[in-house]
Amino acid sequence: MTQAQSPIRVALLGAGTVGAAVARQLYARGPLLASRVGAPLELSGIAVRDLSRPRDLPGVPEALLTDRPEDLIDGADVVVELMGGIEPAHGLLTRALEGGAQVVTANKQLIAQRGAELEALAAERRVGLDYEAAVAAAVPVVRVVRESLAGDDITWIAGILNGSTNFILDMVARQGMSFEDAKDRAGELGFLEADPTEDLEGIDAAAKIVILARAAWGVPVRMEDVQREGISQLTDHHFDTARGTGQVIKLVATAWRSGTPESPKVEVAVRPVSLAGDDPLALTREGGNTIVIETASAGALRFAGAGAGGEPTASAVLGDVVAAARRVVAGRS
Template sequence: MDNDRASLPPLRVALLGCGVVGSAVARKLTADAADLAQRIGRPLELVGVAVRRLDRDRGDLGLDPALLTADAEDLVTRADIVVELIGGIDPARELILRAMEHGASVVSANKALLAESGPELYAAAGEAGVDLYYEAAVAGAIPILRPIRESLAGDQVHRVIGIVNGTTNFVLDAMDSTGAGFVETVERAQQLGYAEADPTADVEGFDAAAKAAILSSLAFHTRVSGAEVHREGITEVSARDIAAAKDMGCTVKLLAICERMTGEDGIEGVSVRVHPAMIPLSHPLASVREAFNAVFVEADAAGRLMFYGQGAGGDPTASAVLGDIVAVARNRVAGAPGPGESAYADLPVLPMGEARTRYHISLDVADRPGVLAQVAQVFSANDVSIETVRQQVVRDEDDLDAAPRAYLIIVTHTAPDAALATTVDALGDLPTVHEVVSVMRVEGQH
């Protein structure tokens, strides 16, 4: 650091939240202070850590207890950089807006807030001339947002598909490797600390949907909110589904899929969805195990890119937060904010029915002549082409006089999701179909 910069006052950092990630960030700011100062060109000074309860036992954080405060509203007014790690919508939004009004740049890991109020926060940052960075909001330690926003800024991204929730990936991976059911696997994940006591946000896909909204907004220069993302969780995935995927050389993953595509009316738009899907074992995402995350990006000039790493945890997420802190601190030293929101494309978000995908369908049917022809007629009537059909005869050993039954396992060619869903509904109405046993999308074979 040159002498002129060494004499400059430190950049003041305020930390909102002191949980697993917040405490890791605080430790790194203190332990790596000298190195960070060299990288930035000015030292950083932690001026306060906002917590809900001052009397809570926090163990040995290695911090001066005087830094802890319950007055977050005051703290954000006396900082150059505010790091928001409390999560949720309010009071996080109000505190971020207050910080920007007082000239502070903001670093956040709050995917739910960004998915709901990103445009409002970007507008406030632009008006105040400050930064809003949020690399840690998606995929933990994996550097994915800045590459999309900056490294691929001169390219056109066509598709982003990823595993962005570690809890669900751990559950599905464990179901695949052990043959266990959903409920018992979630209980095991909770015991090991991979799932929260209330895992709803993860297993119902809310967490992944918020991240998909952020990814698609950046990739396609279009504002996408979490509410516009089609969302299905993994609670209905059964051991039978996992076994069926294995039979066709696939595995089941909860995928966030963001695509730039042309709708049925010829208008270009964005399709954003989160749901479980079978993917072939040859696909790079199929090898992502346990609680790891990975994001696969397809761009016009860059081609296919894969980003892989730890998607959660105190230290990995703190790494992404600190990267943002260094970036916004360098911008303040340089005297200009970094890139802000790019929403110039303003593409419509297409309904799920227009997304093009494939279905794996398992039917319990009467085992008699003509049934397959009836089933095929339903597919033809909805303009859905069948790729493969496999039949398994079912024998009831306890009732030899029972009417013969069979399982039909059908994999379709690619078609609009609306046509596929209508086909499934019509199949369920056939008198020869006892039950539509399972339906799952198939991805990764375009």
Template sequence: MSESSRPIGVAVLGMGNVGTEVVRILTQNAADLRARIGAPLVLRGVAVRDASRAREGVDPALLTDDPHSLVARDDVDMVVELIGGIEPARALIKTALESGKSVVTANKALIAAHSGELAKAAEDNRVDLYFEAAVAGAIPVIRPLTQSLAGDSVNRVAGIVNGTTNYILSEMDETGAGYGKVLAEAGRLGYAEADPTADVEGYDAASKAAILASIAFHSRVTASDVYREGITKITSKDLEAAKKFDCTVKLLAICERIQTADGEKISARVYPALVPLEHPLATVNGAFNAVAVEAENAGRLMFYGQGAGGAPTASAVLGDLVMAARNRVYHGRGPLESTYASLPIASIDEVPTRYYVSMKVADKPGVLQQVAGEFAARDVSIAAVRQEGAGTDARLIVVTHRASDRAQSETVAALEQMDSVIKVSSVLRLEGTND
């Protein structure tokens, strides 16, 4: 590898868990990074909220509370954005790209909302915009989908892409504890943020689903295109019941091509679902992430690893940074945004799904027949039924075969109106099966 003498200046915006690790690795591994890139990476500055507070391992002279001036500096060639959120991250990244600086970001919310605008700025200015760290932390997902599968046709991407919710569901499954108790515990252990809404309501996973769907299907998909349900209504009873069907419950991000009456569409959705215990995603526990990909020729692939945390996420950021830096040294460019297919987005109603419905029913003859009638009336065929308890505790659990989500949800709405159904206590979808 030939060596270019000119150093490459890097600005890091944000110094939370990930930023701290990025700065540490940039410093500690400088010699390796230089050898791999063909030029030294030099940290020009770190933008933080409070520049007066000292940070271990960082020259105080590098700290600034003015990210805009840092990005604008002539000796900054590449910007690492780790502030998160939409503004000022969007404006800073756009300014960087428009002044010919490559950008590496871990900001899923921003990429899921504004990828088109930012990708265009990168393309117009012939620089790179990389965001491997935005989905599934250290696990290479973006690059395999964009590059390794560039000659294949992806049919489905299904993943566990949020560590907080996976930790909560795994703990509920293992200990039998309720959602509230496990969430509190997750907060104490640092697995859940003070305001866990983005995680537990599925917004974080929905952003990642949008990014995955965009890349997998060469179409622009934004977070608002993703159907989303969180895990806040999951009870320990649901996990118990799942076990009786040899399943566990996982918050899944699913992106797939579906065939509709109007032609091929993209479904992107996030919800807690029953997953059979023998499915590879069922064994992904705790804060780990995994993404399963089904492609026309490659078949089924699976990627597994740490989906969050400072060092793992920093590893993904550094990988992008080295590639962007090499492109600068060798006048190359990474892949551009590819949206040529422009497939339309399917509504959740159109998506073929399977349902698991648990309801409290009147303990009298004929109830099962009436319930089965509601499913049959909408052409939803029943795969399994379980009757439990008796008297005031009589319950009926129904698992359906595949049918349109509209037919399934309309059936549930009808069940809720039935006299003999006291309460529909739980409705979950079932994923990872072939029938």
């Protein structure tokens, strides 16, 4: 760090809740991030679909907004994708990786459905593809399974990975609200999308456990492999029965290894489970996420925190951006 480093150019695709939070923090934490990376981070542009829409981006120059993502990507060291959806995100990230950029994304459906292909391309081009924010926001489980536990043999993963359904189930369990009232309340508070199918049917949780399973065991796992059951078929009768025995119903995503460590077979499931009241997963409150990872050597490790929200998700994205930028600096020498 004895000579001044030229800036790392960071291109942002998407300026929704998470994108806006990432852009704001890139400015607000500029000196801090520069000291951690060893070079300044320069936001080279923000690609949006509709340039005329008003944005909540205090401190971010309006001239950075563009509706031409390809131009941004071609000049970037690090491409950060926060648009969501499969296309055009998939095409744009393929272009970024082929051009030799480091890629960071929070796009869980993209990584669940096309992650294996994108990871193979990243490996071929010797660049990083990081997606910590795609699972449990800032709860750092992706890095943990890919790096911290890379010397261990992970045997199973169980998690509460969808904050919306946990909020509903927690209101029923702890406040005695009826299931229907709890769903209405979650909708009013913005915990459910206008179309809540992805949450209630376990599709969101399924994408996240598919991502974790592939990251943990390095084998192909597809959305269709998930034995999936949501919470929409539950009734107050189920909740009364659980309560009567001191249990709590949670929507639990699980992945476990059969076969050998060297030649693993992986099974994945998302379903409502009745848990003992003092189970670490049962203690997950409101919109929180909890993940338990069991390994041959480390035993059971537990992780918990906010599973969604603009700022927590931005924290995970920025952690990946710092890692990507450090790789760019290391590659310059």
